[in-house]
Amino acid sequence: MTATTVYDLPAARRTDFVRSADGTRINVEEYGPEGAPTVVLIHGWTCKTAFWAPVIHELAGEFRVVAYDQRGHGRSETPGRGGYSTEALADDLAAVVDAFLGEDEQAVLVGHSMGGMTAMAAADRPAIQDRTAAVLLANTGSGRLLDMANVLPPRVRSARVRRAFQRFLLLSALPLGPQTALTRAAFKYGVMAKSSTGEQVAATARIVHACARRPRSGWGRVLSELNLDAGIAALRAPTAVLVGTADKLTPPAHGPDMVTRLANCVGLTELDGRGHMTPIEAPAAFAAVVRTLVRDHLTGKTAETAKTAATAKAEETTA
Numbered sequence: 001m002t003a004t005t006v007y008d009l010p011a012a013r014r015t016d017f018v019r020s021a022d023g024t025r026i027n028v029e030e031y032g033p034e035g036a037p038t039v040v041l042i043h044g045w046t047c048k049t050a051f052w053a054p055v056i057h058e059l060a061g062e063f064r065v066v067a068y069d070q071r072g073h074g075r076s077e078t079p080g081r082g083g084y085s086t087e088a089l090a091d092d093l094a095a096v097v098d099a100f101l102g103e104d105e106q107a108v109l110v111g112h113s114m115g116g117m118t119a120m121a122a123a124d125r126p127a128i129q130d131r132t133a134a135v136l137l138a139n140t141g142s143g144r145l146l147d148m149a150n151v152l153p154p155r156v157r158s159a160r161v162r163r164a165f166q167r168f169l170l171l172s173a174l175p176l177g178p179q180t181a182l183t184r185a186a187f188k189y190g191v192m193a194k195s196s197t198g199e200q201v202a203a204t205a206r207i208v209h210a211c212a213r214r215p216r217s218g219w220g221r222v223l224s225e226l227n228l229d230a231g232i233a234a235l236r237a238p239t240a241v242l243v244g245t246a247d248k249l250t251p252p253a254h255g256p257d258m259v260t261r262l263a264n265c266v267g268l269t270e271l272d273g274r275g276h277m278t279p280i281e282a283p284a285a286f287a288a289v290v291r292t293l294v295r296d297h298l299t300g301k302t303a304e305t306a307k308t309a310a311t312a313k314a315e316e317t318t319a
Contacts, residue, residue: 007203007280009053010060018099020071021091022083027075028068028096032060037108037298038101039290041067042093044113044139045219046211048074051112051204054283059290066107068096070114072215084218086228089114090122097131106133108293109237112279113250114219116140120231134266134297135235136289138242139276141254142228142261146170150248151190170220173213179205193246193275204277232258238266238297242289244274244281266296 014030029049039059041052049067059065069076071083071092079088093109101107109132111119116137122128141148147159149166156162169190177183179202187208188194188201239262243255252270259265269289274281 005199005203006054006057006283007050007199009050010056016099018095020088020095022079022088024071024079024083024088024092025077026068026071026092026095028066028100030100031056031065031067032063034064036062036064037294038064038066038105039294040093040096040100040107040109041065042109042111042115042118043067043070043073044111044115045223046073046208046216047112048207048210050074051207051277052279053203055279055287055290058283058287062291063294066096066100068092070118070219072218073211078212078215079218084215084222086117086121086222086226086231089118090125090128093118093122094125094127097128101131103130106131106298108132108134108136108290108298110136110138110290111140112138113140113276114223117142117223117226117228117231120228120235123231123234123236129236132237134293135237135239136242136293137232137239137258138286139244139247139250139278140258141226141250142232142258143226145223145226145250148251148253150251167224170224171217172220173217175213176209179209190248191276193244193273193281195246195273196275196277196281200277200280204280229261232261233263236263238264238293240267240269240289240293241265242269242271242278242286244271244276244278246273247276247278249276266293 012029016028017025043051048069052067072078109119119135146163146166152162184201187205241255241258243252245252255268271282279286
């Protein structure tokens with residue numbers, strides 16, 4: 001029997017399917033103690049809930065953690081031809097929030113890569129605004145992905161060649177094939193940092209290779225044309241930004257760009273020497289940022305609300 005590692009999900013306390021606005025079934029998993037402060041994890045392109053395993057191990061002892069598979073990923077349903085858009089991503093997040101949070105309940109939303117874009121796409125939804133205590137945008141950007149990516153070596157200086165290659169990577173529906181030493185080395189070079197371990201690379205590559213070709217290409221097309229500048233400007237909740245300084249897919253230059261576009265930025269964290277997959281490459285540091293957001297904007301806010309309500313009740317009693 002294979003030993004369980006930090007890259008394997010713990011047993012979920014609850015699993016369920018919710019239906020999005022167009023009827024697509026979305027797989028949702030819940031970890032940690034019921035009634036604890038809630039964190040909603042939103043994964044990125046070609047990933048699934050298993051991507052969050054190291055972070056869930058870090059957080060589930062103290063928080064209620066809700067994670068879901070983006071449409072076309074993991075156990076969620078693959079949409080039809082018209083089911084790939086940032087609007088659909090926002091619909092799916094809204095469906096999860098509606099099903100797993102009460103009307104007066106709030107959560108910290110944590111979006112990695114396309115998951116961060118999901119939070120931006122849903123920023124103008126009243127149901128999302130009312131239930132969001134804070135947001136973490138990690139290894140993501142609001143647009144200009146093809147122009148800013150650095151997947152090719154620096155010696156390839158032609159902007160047109162770099163853009164064309166990066167577009168090909170996003171749109172390709174070619175099979176990724178089995179994991180080999182060569183494919184893992186290429187994967188590590190393009191997606192992860194030099195400091196990432198063999199176990200981290202293998203775990204991440206296993207997740208990405210499991211993504212079906214059609215949704216991989218379908219979402220890649222959306223990413224290649226992404227423009228969520230209006231979405232990030234609509235984020236009103238306290239929002240933190242996290243980047244990996246060795247990220248080639250969404251380079252750290254996206255960080256300051258997002259900070260200037262946010263109405264309520266509460267910090268920019270740079271994880272030195274980390275690549276695109278920071279939740280796997282540096283789960284403890286990643287979780288620490290989430291804990292700070294919960295402490296500063298969810299549990300503290302909840303306590304202040306309770307204190308205000310108790311004071312009002314006492315004044316009403318003595319009146």
